[in-house]
Amino acid sequence: MLAYLAFEPYGWFIWPCFAVFALGVGGVLAETLIAARRSKRLLAQLEAAKARP
Amino acid sequence: MSAFLALVRRDLSLAFRVGGGPFLGLAFFLTVTALLPLGVGARLNLLGEAAAGFLWVSAALAALLSLDRLFQADAEDGSLEQLALGDLPLEAAVLAKCLAHWLTTGLPLALAAPVLALMLNMPAGGYGALVLSLLVGSPVFSLAGAIGAALTAGLRRGGLLLSLLVLPLFVPVVIFGAGTVTAAINGAEGDAAFLLLAASSLFALVLAPLAGAAALRIHLS
Amino acid sequence: MLRYANPKRFLDLSAALLPWLWLAAAGLTLPGLYQAIFLVPPDYQQGDTVRIMYVHVPSAWMASFIYGFMFVASVVGLVWKHPLADAAAKEAAPIGAMFTAVCLITGALWGKPMWGTYWIWDARLTSMLVLLFLYLGYLGVWAAIEDRAKAARAAAVLCVVGVVNIPIIRFSVEWWDTLHQGPSVVRFEGGKLAPSIDPSMLWPLLIVGLGCTLLFFALLFVRMRTEIRRRRIRALLAAQAGG
Numbered sequence: 001m002l003a004y005l006a007f008e009p010y011g012w013f014i015w016p017c018f019a020v021f022a023l024g025v026g027g028v029l030a031e032t033l034i035a036a037r038r039s040k041r042l043l044a045q046l047e048a049a050k051a052r053p
Numbered sequence: 054m055s056a057f058l059a060l061v062r063r064d065l066s067l068a069f070r071v072g073g074g075p076f077l078g079l080a081f082f083l084t085v086t087a088l089l090p091l092g093v094g095a096r097l098n099l100l101g102e103a104a105a106g107f108l109w110v111s112a113a114l115a116a117l118l119s120l121d122r123l124f125q126a127d128a129e130d131g132s133l134e135q136l137a138l139g140d141l142p143l144e145a146a147v148l149a150k151c152l153a154h155w156l157t158t159g160l161p162l163a164l165a166a167p168v169l170a171l172m173l174n175m176p177a178g179g180y181g182a183l184v185l186s187l188l189v190g191s192p193v194f195s196l197a198g199a200i201g202a203a204l205t206a207g208l209r210r211g212g213l214l215l216s217l218l219v220l221p222l223f224v225p226v227v228i229f230g231a232g233t234v235t236a237a238i239n240g241a242e243g244d245a246a247f248l249l250l251a252a253s254s255l256f257a258l259v260l261a262p263l264a265g266a267a268a269l270r271i272h273l274s
Numbered sequence: 275m276l277r278y279a280n281p282k283r284f285l286d287l288s289a290a291l292l293p294w295l296w297l298a299a300a301g302l303t304l305p306g307l308y309q310a311i312f313l314v315p316p317d318y319q320q321g322d323t324v325r326i327m328y329v330h331v332p333s334a335w336m337a338s339f340i341y342g343f344m345f346v347a348s349v350v351g352l353v354w355k356h357p358l359a360d361a362a363a364k365e366a367a368p369i370g371a372m373f374t375a376v377c378l379i380t381g382a383l384w385g386k387p388m389w390g391t392y393w394i395w396d397a398r399l400t401s402m403l404v405l406l407f408l409y410l411g412y413l414g415v416w417a418a419i420e421d422r423a424k425a426a427r428a429a430a431v432l433c434v435v436g437v438v439n440i441p442i443i444r445f446s447v448e449w450w451d452t453l454h455q456g457p458s459v460v461r462f463e464g465g466k467l468a469p470s471i472d473p474s475m476l477w478p479l480l481i482v483g484l485g486c487t488l489l490f491f492a493l494l495f496v497r498m499r500t501e502i503r504r505r506r507i508r509a510l511l512a513a514q515a516g517g
Binding site (some may be wrong): 200204205208210211214217218220221222224225228229232235249253256260264267268271272274 | 442
C-alpha cells in the first residue's frame with residue numbers, strides 16, 4: 001500500500017500538491033471559523049452589556 | 054476646450070516647477086538602462102535581443118514613478134473638489150491630467166528611446182518601430198495609471214498599491230508594444246501587433262476617463 | 275433578490291443552507307480526492323502525475339469563478355447599492371486568492387515532472403499569475419482605505435476594471451505565447467494543462483470541482499455572517515462611545 005502511495009518517481013511532486021491544496025483550503029477554513037467564533041463572542045458580550053443597565 | 058487646455062498647461066507647469074518636468078523620467082530611463090548590462094553582462098548580442106522588451110518595461114516603470122502624484126497634490130489642497138464642481142466634466146479633467154502626464158513622461162521617453170536602444174545594441178530594423186510603438190502605446194501608461202492613481206488618491210503609501218493595481222493593465226500594452234518592435238527587427242509582419250497596440254490605446258482613451266472620474270468621485274463623496 | 279437584502283433574511287437563509295452546504299461540499303470533495311488518489315489509473319503519457327490535475331484544475335476553475343462572482347457582486351453594489359453586495363465581494367476575495375495561489379503552486383509542481391521546469395511562461399500560467407495580482411490589488415484596496423463605504427466602492431470599481439481587462443490580458447498573453455514558440459519552450463501535446471484524457475477520468479474532476487464550488491459558498495456565507503456581526507459590533511461600539 002505504501003509502495004503504491006509513493007507513486008514512484010513522482011511522489012515528491014504529487015503529495016506536496018495535495019498538501020498545498022489541503023493547507024490552502026484548511027487555512028481559509030480555519031481563519032473563517034475562528035473569526036466567526038470571535039465575532040459571535042464579542043457580539044454576545046456587547047449585547048449583554050447593552051441589556052444590563 | 055479652453056478649460057481643458059488650461060488644466061493641461063497648469064499641470065505641465067507644475068510638473069516642471071516641482072518634479073523637474075520630463076528630466077526625472079529621462080534620468081530614470083537612462084539609469085535603468087545602465088543597470089541592464091550591469092546585471093546580465095555586457096554580451097552585445099544578449100543585450101540586443103532583450104533591448105526592445107527591456108525598454109518597453111522601463112518606460113512602464115518610468116511612468117509609474119510619477120503616477121501616484123497625479124491626483125495627490127490636488128487631493129491634498131482641495132483643488133480636486135474644485136475640478137469636480139467646475140465647468141469641465143470630471144472625465145475631461147482626468148483626460149487633461151493624463152495628457153499632461155504623458156507629455157512629461159511617455160513622449161520624452163519615446164523620443165529618447167533610440168539613444169538608449171543604441172546603448173543596448175538593439176538591431177537596426179527596430180528603431181523606427183520602437184519610437185512609433187512607444188508614441189502610440191505609452192499613453193496607455195498614463196491613462197491606465199490614472200485609474201490606479203484615482204483609486205489610491207489621498208492614501209499615504211498609495212504608490213506601492215498603485216503599482217500593483219496598474220501592472221495588470223500594462224500587460225497587454227507591453228506585449229503588443231515589444232511585439233511590434235521585435236517583429237520589425239525580425240523582418241516579420243508587425244502589423245498585427247501594431248494594430249492591437251493602437252486598439253489598446255483607443256480603448257484606454259475611452260475607459261480611463263470614465264473609470265478615473267468614477268474613482269475620484271468615490272474619494273470626494 | 276432584494277428581499278434578501280435585509281440582513282435578517284440573509285442570516286436566516288444562510289443558517290438554513292449552511293449545514294447542507296458543508297455536508298455536500300465534504301461529501302463531494304473528499305470522495306473525489308479519494309478517487310483521484312486511489313482509483314484513477316496512471317495516465318498513459320503522464321503517469322501518476324495526472325493525479326495533480328484533480329487539485330490543480332478545480333483550483334483554476336475556482337480562481338476564475340470567484341473573480342466572476344466578485345464582479346457580479348461589485349456591479350450589484352455599485353448600481354443597486356445592495357447592502358450585502360459589498361460584503362459578498364469582500365469576503366469572496368481571500369478565498370479566490372487562495373485558490374489562485376494553490377493553482378499556481380500545484381501548476382509549478384506539476385510542471386517539473388511534466389516539462390522539466392517548475393515554471394513556464396505559457397498563456398495559462400501567466401494569465402493565472404496576473405489574476406493573482408488582480409486579487410492582491412483588490413485586497414490591498416480594502417486594506418488601504420479606512421472609510422469602509424469608500425473602500426467598498428473603490429474596490430468595486432477596481433474589480434469591474436479588472437474584469438473588463440481580463441479578456442484583453444488573456445488574449446494578449448495567448449498571442450504572445452504563440453509568438454514565442456521556440457526550441458526553449460517545451461510544448462505539451464494536446465494542451466498543456468488538460469491533455470486528452472479518458473472521460474472516465476473526468477468524473478472525479480467534476481466531482482471535486484462541484485465540491486469546491488459548494489465549499490466556496492459555505493465559506494462565503496460564514497464569512498458574510500461574520501461581517502454582518504462585525505457591522506453590528508461597530509454600531510454598538512459607536513453607540514456606546516456616543517451615549
